Amino acid sequence: MSARIVWRKSVNIVMLSLTGIAALGVVSVLFFILGYLLWNGGTSLNWAFFTQLPKPVGETGGGMANAIVGSLKLLLLAAVMGLPVGLMAGVYLAEFGGKTFSFVIRYTNDLLNGVPSIVIGIFAYSLVVLPVKHFSALAGGVALAIMVVPVTVRSTEEFLKAVPGSMREAAMALGASKWKTIATVVLPAASGGILTGMLLALARVAGETAPLLFTAFSNRYWGQGWGQPIASLPVMIYTYAIAPYDDWHRQAWAAGLVLLALVLFSNLGARFILARSKAV
Amino acid sequence: MSAAATTIGHEAPHRAGPRSFLRRLRGGDEVAHLITLTFAAGILLLTSLLVYELWVTSHLSRTKFGWMFFFTKVWDPVFDNFGAAPFIYGTLVTSAVALALAVPLGLASAIFLSELAPRKFSDIVSFLIDLLAAVPSVIYGLLGIFIVVPLMRTKIGPALKGAFGYLPIFSGPNYGVGFLTAGIVLAIMVVPYIISVSREVLLTVPREQREAALALGSTRWEATWQVVVPWARTGIMGSIFLALARALGETMAVTMVIGNAATISPSLFSPGDTIASTIASQFTEATGDLYLSALIELGLVLFLMTFILNGLARILIVATERGGGRPA
Numbered sequence: 001m002s003a004r005i006v007w008r009k010s011v012n013i014v015m016l017s018l019t020g021i022a023a024l025g026v027v028s029v030l031f032f033i034l035g036y037l038l039w040n041g042g043t044s045l046n047w048a049f050f051t052q053l054p055k056p057v058g059e060t061g062g063g064m065a066n067a068i069v070g071s072l073k074l075l076l077l078a079a080v081m082g083l084p085v086g087l088m089a090g091v092y093l094a095e096f097g098g099k100t101f102s103f104v105i106r107y108t109n110d111l112l113n114g115v116p117s118i119v120i121g122i123f124a125y126s127l128v129v130l131p132v133k134h135f136s137a138l139a140g141g142v143a144l145a146i147m148v149v150p151v152t153v154r155s156t157e158e159f160l161k162a163v164p165g166s167m168r169e170a171a172m173a174l175g176a177s178k179w180k181t182i183a184t185v186v187l188p189a190a191s192g193g194i195l196t197g198m199l200l201a202l203a204r205v206a207g208e209t210a211p212l213l214f215t216a217f218s219n220r221y222w223g224q225g226w227g228q229p230i231a232s233l234p235v236m237i238y239t240y241a242i243a244p245y246d247d248w249h250r251q252a253w254a255a256g257l258v259l260l261a262l263v264l265f266s267n268l269g270a271r272f273i274l275a276r277s278k279a280v
Numbered sequence: 281m282s283a284a285a286t287t288i289g290h291e292a293p294h295r296a297g298p299r300s301f302l303r304r305l306r307g308g309d310e311v312a313h314l315i316t317l318t319f320a321a322g323i324l325l326l327t328s329l330l331v332y333e334l335w336v337t338s339h340l341s342r343t344k345f346g347w348m349f350f351f352t353k354v355w356d357p358v359f360d361n362f363g364a365a366p367f368i369y370g371t372l373v374t375s376a377v378a379l380a381l382a383v384p385l386g387l388a389s390a391i392f393l394s395e396l397a398p399r400k401f402s403d404i405v406s407f408l409i410d411l412l413a414a415v416p417s418v419i420y421g422l423l424g425i426f427i428v429v430p431l432m433r434t435k436i437g438p439a440l441k442g443a444f445g446y447l448p449i450f451s452g453p454n455y456g457v458g459f460l461t462a463g464i465v466l467a468i469m470v471v472p473y474i475i476s477v478s479r480e481v482l483l484t485v486p487r488e489q490r491e492a493a494l495a496l497g498s499t500r501w502e503a504t505w506q507v508v509v510p511w512a513r514t515g516i517m518g519s520i521f522l523a524l525a526r527a528l529g530e531t532m533a534v535t536m537v538i539g540n541a542a543t544i545s546p547s548l549f550s551p552g553d554t555i556a557s558t559i560a561s562q563f564t565e566a567t568g569d570l571y572l573s574a575l576i577e578l579g580l581v582l583f584l585m586t587f588i589l590n591g592l593a594r595i596l597i598v599a600t601e602r603g604g605g606r607p608a
Contacts, residue, residue: 088319116529179312207416
């Protein structure tokens, strides 16, 4: 009897400590990633990285100025094309949608959200690249925009639904029509959350590499407009990391640090906006 | 007379139609409804277009290889002979390795965070773990190449060979890159998903369930493992399915550490390729329509796999949210 209790108690302690160790292990992976990137990226990061173009193979030095600007351009394209679609569809689901059709849209949206990014890349390739037979910044933007849409739809709908019904009723009781209520009362009330969702959606695609490989492709020079291939940070990290040159590895670390900082800060920023808009 | 009647008959509804439509437009509600509806329908259209494009552009490969595409072990661009078997194998093996490592680790962490840790501490840790999920895939690949691959070549690989070298899965030469390395990197990447969904589900288990078990004299662990976890098992399964769907479609990190070779080998040390990594590493080099078409058919296969898994995961998670688990 008592031996059995001792056994049960020791199993209890062992298993519970194991769960603690597991949680500690996972969190330490995060700190390890941050620390390792900070160390390796920080030591290879210099001013030239932000201001110069990549040097030809064999020469050391140079930077990724074009890739940084390229990434921002691609994000701009994704935002311009993806965010309005996501916002409007989110408004429809939260404010106008019926039952069956909304269910279908919601389900399709989740499905689109789960499509692997490389498949989105193929889609954008067949949609934009194949007809004109060359890679372009536009194709990369389309690929990223397709990935922005489902995330935006979901967060927009969620935050609109969180707006209390009494606010809608108050506006309607004052004689505002439905769309006026939505545009002047509901949307402003949910704007903090909606913006957060958009920022998170952009942060998510900022690090995407797979859909850009054969849409935006890459470019060792400044891009020649939206119809030409364009460099981006994630693709540069990939090509530099698998190349056999030490100096390229160094730059890959630097680019990794910049990209991670971009993604993590926008995540933190988004959560900060959300916390503040909730507090008000 | 009759002619006049017909003109009137024709004109009357014609006039009333646009007028009532315009009157409704003036309110703006219909317009707003229509515009937002158009965008919402756009999502439907976009997704259908995606499936359609994949289907049409893979036409050449589908008609040439038929169902044999799934069973052919050869991937030979020079002789235009393409089979997906090595990549389907690679995808399944790396995902299986990833889940074998990530599920125990993730579930244990979720249990710790929901059952043992104080709520505030648990929230902070979950926040950090959510950040881990936001780290771009290519950065995991970068760390994989420069940390996991050398470790595998010099430490983990030899250690496994020393201990379990007689097993076929640990046979053959160890290059550092391969199925096992890809599986480990994937495990690190999907663990955050398992933790955050499982934790949410575990937190929804009613307090009374734990109290009843404890009151009956069970230890904390017994209450957790025999009462709380079974209660939440459908949702936990859902989180595993979501993680699996992620692992199947994960591209960059895998491409960078798997070694890129179309092989089917029982050894986990062997270099291989997954569906996604093959597309990523060969798409831009694909010369010839059949080659490209075969790669796109690989994309179609990947799409269908994740489509089915995501559907199952969603059903499971909805089932737990509705039923709150089964009163087993």
